[in-house]
Amino acid sequence: MTLLSLEGLVAGYGPDVPILHGVNIRLQAGEIVSIVGPNGAGKSTAMKSAFGLLNVHQGKILIGTEDVTNSRPEAIVRKGVSFVPQTENVFASLTVQENLELGGYFNSRSHVAAGLDRVYSLFPPLREKRHQKSGLLSGGQRQMVAMGRALMPDPKIVLLDEPTAGLSPKYADEIFKLIIDINASGTAVLMVEQNARQALMISNRGYVLVDGRNRHEGTGAGLVRDREVAEMFLGG
Amino acid sequence: MDILIGYVNYAIALATMIGIYAIMATGLNIQWGLTGLFNLGIAGFFAVGAYSSAILTTAATGKHLGGFDLPVVFAWPAAMALSALLAWAVARICIRLRADYLAIATIGIAEIVRLVLKNEQWATGGTRGISNISRPFEDLTGMWAGLAFLSLVLALAAAVYWLAESGRLSPWGRVVQAIRDNEDAARASGKDVEALRIQGFVIGAALMGLTGALTAHYLKFIGPEATDPLQITFLVWVMLIVGGSGSNKGAVLGAALIWSLWSTSELLTSRLPGEWAHRAPFVRLFLVGLILQFVLQKFPAGLMSTGARNTPSKPKKPSSRNTVHVLPPF
Amino acid sequence: MDQALMFVNAYLIPGLVSGSIYALGAIGLTLLFGVLRFTHFAHGDVMTAGAYLALAGVGLFGLHPIMALPLAMAGTSLLCLGINHFFYAPLMKRPSLVLTISSFGVALMIRAAIQLIYGVESQYYVRGIQKSREVFGTFRIVDRHIWIGCSAVALMLALHLLLTRTRLGKAMRAVSDSPDLARLTGISTTTVIRYTWVIGGSLAAVAGVFLGWDGYVHANMGWDQLLPISAAAILGGLGRPYGAMVGGLVIGMAEELSSYPWLGGDALLSPGYKTGVAFAIMVAMLIWRPNGLFGEKVR
Incomplete structure (x- = not known):
C-alpha cells in the first residue's frame, strides 16, 4: 500500500524559482526509503515539501489517496506524518519528558501516556534523563529526543532529515539501529542522509536525486553496488 | 479685514510649525530611515535643545540659571551641540544593542531629562519653566514679525533638507544604509559600524535639539508641560512613517501633511461646545494612531515610496534558510 | 528600633x-516577547486600561477593588485580543520592528481613548484613610498591601503551574523556545499567541489595578510603568517569566531603597x-549582561 507519494513535484521556497524540477518519490507501508545525492541536489527540499514546508508550483503530494498539496505542517502532522528536522529539533529549554509530551500535543491523555511508554522502551537512556533539559544533552541523545517526539503520536510515517549529521560514527551506528527498530514497530521511514552508503544498506529502496530531478532509483543494496552511483558520490 | 489677518496669522503659524516639524522628521529619518536606529526619546533631545537655548539667551531672573544674554546665533548651535553631546553619550553605551532595547533606552533618557528639568529648579525653574525668551524679529510690526521668523525657520529647514539629502547620496549615506540593511556584510567589508551608527544618531539628535530651541523661542516659553513630550515623539514618528522612512522628501511631506491635519482639525474642533472641545484632542490623537496603523499595513513604504527598503530589519540570528518563518525573524 | 520600623x-x-506590581507587568511583557518576538510598547497602557475598567466596576457597582479584578482582567483580555487581531496579526510577516512601531501607536491610541472617556483628572478607588493592622506587634501594614502582596504571589504560583503542568503552558514555552519546531510538532501558534495575550493582558490588568489602588488612577500611569517593567523584563532576561518576577522585585526594591x-x-x-534607578539598572544590565541575570542567549 502506498503511504506517501510525491508526483511530478515542482517546488521551491518562494512562489518563483523552483528547486525541485519534477521529483517522483513513493513510500510503501513498512518500508525504509532513503533519498541520497550530491550536495544541493534538493534531497532535503524534496522531503520538506512532503511536510508542507514549501510552495508547490506543480505536481501533487498524496498521503494514502488524500491530496495534501500545499497543506500546512500543522495539518499534515494530524494525518499521521511526523518530521524530524536536522537542526533545532528539540525544545532546548524544556525537559526531555516535556518535549515528548508536546509530540503528543493533539492526542488524548491516555494516548500520551502510552506514547511515553513506547518511546522510553525504544530509547531507554531517555527514561533516565526525562527530567533533564534537553538542551543539555549530547548530540546523539538530542537526536533520540527529536525522534521520540516525532514518534509520540504513533505516526504511520516518519520523515528524518539527516539524522546522523554531526554525530560520531559510534552514535551514527546507534541511530541507524534505532531507525531499524522504529521501522520494525510498523512505522514507514523516509530519510535523507549524507552518510549514503550506510543509509542505503538499511533501506528497502533508495532514490538518487541530482539537480532537483530523479536520477536513479532501486533497492538500497542495488544502488550501493551501482557503479555510476558509487562514482558520483559514494566515494568509489 | 480682521478675519483676513486672522487667517494669514494662522497660515504663518501653521507654516512655522511645519518647518520645525520637518526638521525634526528629517532628524528622525537620519536616525531611523537611513541608519536604522530606533529613537523613542525624541522629546528628550528636543527638551535639551529648548532649555539650553532658553538658559543661554535669557536675562538673569533668579528663578532659573541664566544671565548669559547670548544672541541666538551662538545659543542655537550650542543647543544643537548639547543635544548632540547627550546623544553621543547614549549612543556610546547603547548603539550595539538590539533596536528595541535602544528604543527603551531612549525612552529612559527622555524620562531622565524630564526628571532633571522638573527637579533641578535652580537651573530650569522647575515646573514653572522659563519664560520671557526672546523671539528673533519680534520687534517688527504686525504680521512682519511672524513672517520674518517663518522665513528664518523655512531657510533653516531648507538648509537641513539640502544637507540631509546630500548626506543620503554621499558615500557616508550609502554606507549607513548598507549597515541598516545588512550589518554583518557591512562589518565584514571593514566598515566601522559602531562609529557610523553613532554619527547618524548624533546628527539626528542635534537636529532635534535645534527644533527644541526654535520652538522655545517661537513660543517664548518652555516648561516641562509646555509640550506633551510623548505627543511630540509620536507625531514625528507618524510623519516619518506616513511620508516614507528612508526618504528625506517623505519626511518633509509627512510633516506638512500630518501637521496640517493636526492643526486644522484643532481649528475645527475648537468650535465645538465646551466639554467636547476639551475632549477633541484625544479623538484627534486616536485618529492619528489609526492613520499610522493604516499606513503600516497598507502602504509599507509610506506615501512617498522611494523604492528603497522602508523598514530596516537586522536579523540577529538568521534561521537556516530552510526553515519557514511563521513569526518575524530577527 | 524607630529606625528599623521606619x-x-x-x-x-x-x-x-x-x-x-512591576513583576506582574513584566511577566506579560516577557511572555509576549517569547512568543511573538517583539517588545510590546503598549503594555503599560494595557495596565492603564485594566485600572480604568476596575474603576468602572468600583464606581458603577461599588465593588471592592479586588472584586473588580475579574472584570478588569476580562476586559483587557478582550482589548489585547482585539489589538492583536486588528493591528499586530496583519504585520506578523514583517520585520519585528514594524510591530514595535505599531505597538507604540497602539499605546497612544489606548491612552487617547481613556482620556476621551475619563478625562485627565486623577481618580481614586477608595478615598480616606485606609485600615491597617498590626503585624508581630510592631509593624503596621495597610490592608491593601496585604491584598496586593498575597494576590501577586498567588498569581505567580498559578502561572508557574500553568507553564509547567498544563498542555497550553508547555506549548507556550515550546513556541517561545522555537516557533518553527512548534509548528512541525502540530502546535497551533495562532492559538498559543491568543492565549498569551489573554494571560499577559490579565496580568497587566491586575498590575494596573494594584497600581491605581496603591496610588491613583491616571491616564499616564501605564506609560510611566513601561520603563521599570521593561527594565524588570530585561533584568530577568527577555522571554523568561521567572526572571521577570525576580527582575520586578529587584527594580521595585532598588527604587525605594535608593532614597533611604x-x-x-x-x-x-x-x-x-x-x-532613574530603574533606568540605571537597565543600562548597566544592557552593557554587562544583555541576556539578563540568568544568562543564556535571547533568540
Whole structure:
C-alpha cells in the first residue's frame, strides 16, 4: 500500500524559482526509503515539501489517496506524518519528558501516556534523563529526543532529515539501529542522509536525486553496488 | 479685514510649525530611515535643545540659571551641540544593542531629562519653566514679525533638507544604509559600524535639539508641560512613517501633511461646545494612531515610496534558510 | 528600633508592593516577547486600561477593588485580543520592528481613548484613610498591601503551574523556545499567541489595578510603568517569566531603597529621581549582561 507519494513535484521556497524540477518519490507501508545525492541536489527540499514546508508550483503530494498539496505542517502532522528536522529539533529549554509530551500535543491523555511508554522502551537512556533539559544533552541523545517526539503520536510515517549529521560514527551506528527498530514497530521511514552508503544498506529502496530531478532509483543494496552511483558520490 | 489677518496669522503659524516639524522628521529619518536606529526619546533631545537655548539667551531672573544674554546665533548651535553631546553619550553605551532595547533606552533618557528639568529648579525653574525668551524679529510690526521668523525657520529647514539629502547620496549615506540593511556584510567589508551608527544618531539628535530651541523661542516659553513630550515623539514618528522612512522628501511631506491635519482639525474642533472641545484632542490623537496603523499595513513604504527598503530589519540570528518563518525573524 | 520600623514601613513594604506590581507587568511583557518576538510598547497602557475598567466596576457597582479584578482582567483580555487581531496579526510577516512601531501607536491610541472617556483628572478607588493592622506587634501594614502582596504571589504560583503542568503552558514555552519546531510538532501558534495575550493582558490588568489602588488612577500611569517593567523584563532576561518576577522585585526594591538615608541624614538619592534607578539598572544590565541575570542567549 502506498503511504506517501510525491508526483511530478515542482517546488521551491518562494512562489518563483523552483528547486525541485519534477521529483517522483513513493513510500510503501513498512518500508525504509532513503533519498541520497550530491550536495544541493534538493534531497532535503524534496522531503520538506512532503511536510508542507514549501510552495508547490506543480505536481501533487498524496498521503494514502488524500491530496495534501500545499497543506500546512500543522495539518499534515494530524494525518499521521511526523518530521524530524536536522537542526533545532528539540525544545532546548524544556525537559526531555516535556518535549515528548508536546509530540503528543493533539492526542488524548491516555494516548500520551502510552506514547511515553513506547518511546522510553525504544530509547531507554531517555527514561533516565526525562527530567533533564534537553538542551543539555549530547548530540546523539538530542537526536533520540527529536525522534521520540516525532514518534509520540504513533505516526504511520516518519520523515528524518539527516539524522546522523554531526554525530560520531559510534552514535551514527546507534541511530541507524534505532531507525531499524522504529521501522520494525510498523512505522514507514523516509530519510535523507549524507552518510549514503550506510543509509542505503538499511533501506528497502533508495532514490538518487541530482539537480532537483530523479536520477536513479532501486533497492538500497542495488544502488550501493551501482557503479555510476558509487562514482558520483559514494566515494568509489 | 480682521478675519483676513486672522487667517494669514494662522497660515504663518501653521507654516512655522511645519518647518520645525520637518526638521525634526528629517532628524528622525537620519536616525531611523537611513541608519536604522530606533529613537523613542525624541522629546528628550528636543527638551535639551529648548532649555539650553532658553538658559543661554535669557536675562538673569533668579528663578532659573541664566544671565548669559547670548544672541541666538551662538545659543542655537550650542543647543544643537548639547543635544548632540547627550546623544553621543547614549549612543556610546547603547548603539550595539538590539533596536528595541535602544528604543527603551531612549525612552529612559527622555524620562531622565524630564526628571532633571522638573527637579533641578535652580537651573530650569522647575515646573514653572522659563519664560520671557526672546523671539528673533519680534520687534517688527504686525504680521512682519511672524513672517520674518517663518522665513528664518523655512531657510533653516531648507538648509537641513539640502544637507540631509546630500548626506543620503554621499558615500557616508550609502554606507549607513548598507549597515541598516545588512550589518554583518557591512562589518565584514571593514566598515566601522559602531562609529557610523553613532554619527547618524548624533546628527539626528542635534537636529532635534535645534527644533527644541526654535520652538522655545517661537513660543517664548518652555516648561516641562509646555509640550506633551510623548505627543511630540509620536507625531514625528507618524510623519516619518506616513511620508516614507528612508526618504528625506517623505519626511518633509509627512510633516506638512500630518501637521496640517493636526492643526486644522484643532481649528475645527475648537468650535465645538465646551466639554467636547476639551475632549477633541484625544479623538484627534486616536485618529492619528489609526492613520499610522493604516499606513503600516497598507502602504509599507509610506506615501512617498522611494523604492528603497522602508523598514530596516537586522536579523540577529538568521534561521537556516530552510526553515519557514511563521513569526518575524530577527 | 524607630529606625528599623521606619525602614520596614516606609521603604521595605513599598518596595515589595511596587516590586510585585512591576513583576506582574513584566511577566506579560516577557511572555509576549517569547512568543511573538517583539517588545510590546503598549503594555503599560494595557495596565492603564485594566485600572480604568476596575474603576468602572468600583464606581458603577461599588465593588471592592479586588472584586473588580475579574472584570478588569476580562476586559483587557478582550482589548489585547482585539489589538492583536486588528493591528499586530496583519504585520506578523514583517520585520519585528514594524510591530514595535505599531505597538507604540497602539499605546497612544489606548491612552487617547481613556482620556476621551475619563478625562485627565486623577481618580481614586477608595478615598480616606485606609485600615491597617498590626503585624508581630510592631509593624503596621495597610490592608491593601496585604491584598496586593498575597494576590501577586498567588498569581505567580498559578502561572508557574500553568507553564509547567498544563498542555497550553508547555506549548507556550515550546513556541517561545522555537516557533518553527512548534509548528512541525502540530502546535497551533495562532492559538498559543491568543492565549498569551489573554494571560499577559490579565496580568497587566491586575498590575494596573494594584497600581491605581496603591496610588491613583491616571491616564499616564501605564506609560510611566513601561520603563521599570521593561527594565524588570530585561533584568530577568527577555522571554523568561521567572526572571521577570525576580527582575520586578529587584527594580521595585532598588527604587525605594535608593532614597533611604543609608549614609545618615539625607536621602541617598532624591525621591524625585526614583524612576532613574530603574533606568540605571537597565543600562548597566544592557552593557554587562544583555541576556539578563540568568544568562543564556535571547533568540
